[in-house]
Amino acid sequence: MSKSLNIALLQTELFWEQPEKNRIHISNAIKELRPEVDLLLLPEMFTTGFTMSPENIDAIEGSRTLDWMRELATAKQLAISGSIVFNEKGKYYNRLFFVEPSKVSIYDKRHTFTLAGESDVYTAGKAKTIIDFKGFKICPLICYDLRFPVWSRNVEHYDLLIYVANWPKTRINAWDVLLKARAIENMSYCIGVNRIGIDKIGHEYPGHSAVYDALGKEVLFSNKPEICYVTLDKKHIKTTRRKLKFLEDQDKFNLEE
Template sequence: MVKVAMVQMDIEFGNPAKNFSRVGEALEQAKDLGAEVVVFPEMWNTGYDLENLPSIADRDGRRTKTLVGQLAKQLSLNVVAGSVATLKDGRFYNTTYTFDQTGKVIAEYDKAHRFGPMQEDQYVAAGNQPANYEIANLKSASLICYDLRFPEWWRTAGTKGVNVYFLPAEWPTSRIEQWEALLKARAIENQAFVIGVNRVGDDPNNHFNGHSMAVAPSGEVLANADEQAGITIVEIDQTAVQEAKQLFDIQNDRRPELYR
């Protein structure tokens, strides 16, 4: 069993200093709750303050790597650090960094599908590589928010063998029922756990009401956070993946030559 902490936090719009402070506090709280893996929401350093990215984006992820890396090592925690706005090679990205218990970055993922209604496609470059890694003995993959609507991308990651998908998000209240339905669908069709961590609070254009969820390969909801900021602990038992695949293994029965 692996204890995973879903950190459902409010994000201060365009205020990295405040948000980094909140993340540091949350990591210490998660440790006290017995977590082994800690997961944060999307764009927690800046929110969707895209117009001001030139002055507030994390250059090469240095601030994130320093703060989260140091705390991961100090607290002996594995951290799927949500995602942060980064500036890399002259372009802005929506980036997830994953840290092991030594504070080392073991995976980096740039969001592949940009969300036009929040103008992400106008400001942020798209990634084009999946991120597969092992953390706390969990074969894992990272995706971000709008990626949830693209099952083909999940299958691409899943071909390498995934037991747990981590999905940080800023998913608005107006579409929260779709969020819950899609998280269940991705878990069932990929025969894997899905950990979706959403934010709460407001930005100038949207309201967010959390409902961070952990879903088992069967589609059973193991945890569904409420609408307040806080930390939800869920236990992951990997034998559920093995049990699901003993009945039938969807990956083995795929016919990708037909999927065009």
Template structure:
């Protein structure tokens, strides 16, 4: 059965400094030699900026996306993280899935964090995005999405991994950790959660708590908080399939339709 080597990059981001963040990421990733998937935090090139009119770039001109494509090719791995994108008069907090062959898939953040006025600056996405890698189906999500289980529901086992990139402040680290584990348990899936560390220009601090969690809710990667790290873990498809067969809670899930 398939395996997936996943690299979590818990980075200390520099505020609204695209070139600097990309340069630092190159340094942090230089020792990553064997990985299938490299996961960066939300808005990895700028921090959680509410100034998209200044920081957002069109897809074709985005320095951050150009860096992602180059990194994906050089590491022969998918590189994913979210960036601020300008498109047709709107701004999006867009998760980009950059493949080594230069192709990309995107997901626009659905749930915008109103407590930081994100909904006043960015447009809402309205479609779930599931990608496939090494035989794993992966649901792409961004930060605040994690609080909304209906949007993430896996009733028919549409996905095997829930991936969430974030700028989740340390004041709510207990909620972050709890929700990551809950989403794994209720959806019979692996969960990859990658958050930043350090402080931003708004006076918020971030403890990281990036985790790789299995389908039972057990942490496979759970490093000490408040420090940057790059860590690779390997997950397998066979264990997931075996567990789903022995403990098929999805057969008893409630059915409903989500209108967006």
């Protein structure tokens, strides 16, 4: 069991609805990725930007991107995660893949963003995904999920909560505050990976990718295009929860559709 986890966050601009161009761009951006990295995190819809026209994306592109992720994971011996537009049997999903060299886990975005019409074109997910990776239990979520604390409530005793996002500048204060809040209330590391730049419909994204520890202390913050690196310490989680047994006092509840 690993005592630490080395993570890289790619905060980058994206090319609108151009999966192949984005795959090439990301491949080039991570050529000099540090060899000790265990997990590479990419933004939400990293092959297209936050498009509400998934019909513009060839249905085969989802499989192509998944194959590319598998090849990258195998070549660099790491895990890679981010969400993409995925067409499955004629239904569109904002689907996160967590790809290891010999295993693939998925999570479909639960809270589709009604303000942008995402709920009209993408099928919402129904289940959380908890991933065991190198001694860490990881809960990956997507963007708008951040606003709904019940969905992220740490009933599984995960160690790391991840949000991949296209979160705009106009509401970035909420992003900053809620990431920190999710870390504190769940007594886990919390990572947010946002994109940067301006998309085709004029939305500006300022980055603000960040990492918070289980006490809400800022470990990392960035507002420029770059690869950010962070090492998470499993001892921090164990020591904090042993000393402050707040999770033992949380309310019991069941989610209903």
